Amino acid sequence: MDHHVKLPEGSIEKLTTTLNFGPTHPATHGVFQNILELDGERIVSTEQTVGYIHRAFEKIAERRPLYQITPLTDRLNYCSSPINNMGWHITCEKLLKIKIPKRVDYLRIIIMELSRISDHLICNSIVGVDSGAYTGFLYVMQYRELIYEIYEEICGSRLTTNIGRIGGFERNFNATSFQKLEKFLKEYPGVLKEFGNLFIRNRIFMDRLQNTGGISAERALNYGFTGPNLRAAGVDYDVRVHTPYSSYEDFDFTVPIGKSGDNYDRFLVRDAEMWQSLSIIEQAYKKVQEFKGADAEVYHADVPEYYLPQKEDVYTKMEALIWHFKIIMGETAIPKGEVYQSVEGGNGELGFYLISDGGRAPYRLHFRRPCFIYYQAYEELTKNGLLSDAIITMSSLNLIAGELDA
Template identity: 85%
Template sequence: MSLVEHQKNHVRLPDGSIEKQTTTLNLGPTHPATHGVFQNILELDGERIVDAEQTVGYIHRAFEKIAERRPLYQITPLTDRLNYCSSPINNMGWHLTCEKLLGIKTPKRVDYLRIIIMELARISDHLICNSVVGVDTGAFTGFLYVMQYRELIYEIYEEVCGSRLTTNIGRIGGFERNFNDVAFRKLEKFLKEYPKVLKEFENLFSRNRIFMDRTQGVGGISAERALNYGFTGPNLRSAGVDYDVRVHSPYSSYEDMNFTIPVGKSGDCYDKFLVRNEEMWQSLNIIQQAYQKVQEFKGAEADVFHADVPEYYLPEKKDVYTKMEALIWHFKIIMGEIDMPAGEVYNAVEGGNGELGFYLISDGGRAPFRCRFRRPCFIYYQAYTELVKGSMLSDAIITLSSLNLIAGEMDG
């Protein structure tokens, strides 16, 4: 644990009575569980937490203000750095926001390919969260085991866009390139092997008495309080509210997919763990459906990987060298010479941690007039004090991990 700021012993008052004093403890930002960028000031009575105050602001990256000085396509790499455990969802969310402003309708094949990538990212996000919760209860095996399959997901990203963690995957209107055969083979390998691994991972934890004792009744929250705080995603669904952006406001043809929304009851760490595990099963189901639909496209349709929007989509390099029109569009896009239409839009996707929203105002210039990112981690971290009050000090880390706080979403 980190530095103890001050500690007072019990004080005997003049009347002979004993006044009980508390200890103030800095949990972070140097503690490994706080990622070096956020701090929790805990007031302890022995090992029991009587109060807490959370602090953010150690990154100061100013993404939203940087975005107001960039053309739309240059903002995509900024979104990678929000939730970097599932950055493709951030990328797709931003592209969908731009397409909403620009009035772009993407082909069905593009939608299904996006769904495959986004659900792979959701699995990657959840397996990191749940395996780290296992580590915080003393079980390291599950973490090491599932990391091999996060690596396989990253290899799929690499085939699609050349990147792994901060992917910058896709473009406004679709993808930079079509998926190659290697990407599909790696996807098939993942779909074949991961279900068995996920089942074994569940068996390690779900009915493990030590794990259950450490997570049940810890960090719980009611549905009403979760809604009041603005919770979304698994943290809200674990409290019993079945809100999922993919169902309530479908995008990218999610309405074509059949899946269920897993919910919990108490909102405690154990329910969060179970909800995320079940969401991985649902994501596997969605990927299977989307991949099947992709395989149904034949002929020229099987080569479609972006919408016909030359104003915002870079032409192929071979065309730039041989066709005047392609050369002109390439120059105008690279030099940022294309004005966007004036308008005001908000678009949200179901991120790994909940509703990830992008609010964009355009005055008709080449860069957004105003940008605002709705980062789910920043919103539900406000509840941390309430979640840990009355808990033991050892529960503070598990509560932190089960929320799946991603430091990149703290500072916008």
């Protein structure tokens, strides 16, 4: 579709073109639409449209007991679904006033940081693909696969994991899961270094990313940016540091920040965060190994009214069968209260605002999805830029459609 732009009298009339970038397009990273107005290859304006896969999770949650909400969180940012699961469980524990054992906190941190690496690994390798460099993507995907194998040992699932329970995990980590973790910690640093060598000082890659899709710290804060996209603009806000949860205060790590907030800085921040996550996982694994005897078998809090009993107990003990039935069927009323809990997701601050009126399901539940917030800035980030830059800007923002349309 062509448009004639009305210019001041005496000027030559200018022709612009409207282009639908999405909703079905391999570079949109999901099902959402951008209506671009182009002057040649330069973007004059954009209009974002979301809602193509809206699933009404927040309304569904009002009819579900707490445990049946966990699989909904999987389907927000599915590139790092265990962080979503943990965030929801920590929110429930805050409402229920459950104290979590330290070993459980450390095990959760291992899983959440593996998820962060998986998320950043996907984002940065796709930025490479969208700038024409496919090798890095193919190379690192085998290590995303290894992360998924660790998930699989722990909970039996890979992408949408439904991992963990309110109070901890459904089972203790087995020896194979720790062996695979050790393999990852041993091999991935070398791979990540090679991945960085492919891109960070690559002149073509730098020319494609530098000075494109930039945003100032002030504008990023005004939009409500969090996570790597905010830190790339120079603001060192990280939920793990500013509002620690799951014993993150026990760990030593730095928060990488950028300067210009452009596509290149976002790439560098995520790369640096993967190194920090590796350090956190190593620290957490050492802390887990310090637990001996009975303490090494602790993987959940003692809260029988909310924690599913062992299956063998359900088959042989009446009390376990009763608790199993009450929890599964949502027969356990949750206390009245109003809580907000956030975690540092792969894309930024992932928050859960939960209101309970004392019933069996939340009275109201709101997900704070970071993607939905920073997608509003897409027009400002791409206006007056080239069409090819718009593709990379979307990649470096790490837009996940499942998180946009909750």
